Amino acid sequence: MKYYEFRTRRTSYFFPPEAEEHTFLYGLYTPFGGKTVRKLWDLFRSKSFVRRLMQRDESRLPFPYQEVKKAVGGDAVLAFNMGTPGPEQKISILGIDKGSGKPFFAKFSQKTGAKALTLNEIIVSKQLAGTGLMPELLDSRTTDDYVFMKTDYVEGTAPRIYALTEQLVDIALSISQHEHGEQDGLQVGLSHGDFCPWNMLEKDGELRLIDWEMAAMRPLGYDLFKFIYSCHEFFPDGRSMARVINDSAHCIGRYFEVFGVKNWSIYLRAFNKIRKQA
8 A cells, every 4th residue: 555645844644545536635734834835735735746756655654554554443545644743642544434435533642642632532522422512433442552533524624713703702602611610719611622723624614623632621711712822823913912812802701701700811810820831
């Protein structure tokens, strides 16, 4: 089996020749970078000779390919994202079952930190089953060597949304209201944990969240503040952080009104404390 490698500054992606037929497999990568990155990606996708220059045999893939295939099960076409190197590195997989024709997403984690995150996502998936908040868990497996999970495929493209919207507020509310309580004098609720554009997919105006491995109970508003700070860091538009917060005050206020909170600045301070400790 041959695979074509698309390498970025941080990681590598491996696509099978069948990706030309099942183009959704290319959705494993989104070129959030500048014009050069987008141009290279366009060349990789459109020019077969470029892909052939980056061809690798399955025996030379930098991960346990056969073990991953065994975990996935059945006869499937697979594309792989090696993930960012480090203790939380995991292999993300997009695939399509040849028998049923159904697409799916999967994670295969071997490093200690990655295993803990994937196990957390499995637990949250079971807690939120049937809510429509996250992809349906199809299969999971925990062994001494790896943690594996498989979910249904969420169709869509990465949204170009870099400022809070009413739609994002509604999504954050749905998550927080699912599980809500109090801790250390603050109201807490379930949070996605990495509520950012790169963990969202959009189709026909509807947004879906993916990658729930950091989900946990946190002070209210955590997801909204995470979105604001992440967009300010990765997609700067010249405004100061204070200005961005001020410009987002209406959306933030609407979220906190649901919980009867008038002074949400204490929740912003709580978020910043958590962020600095991370």
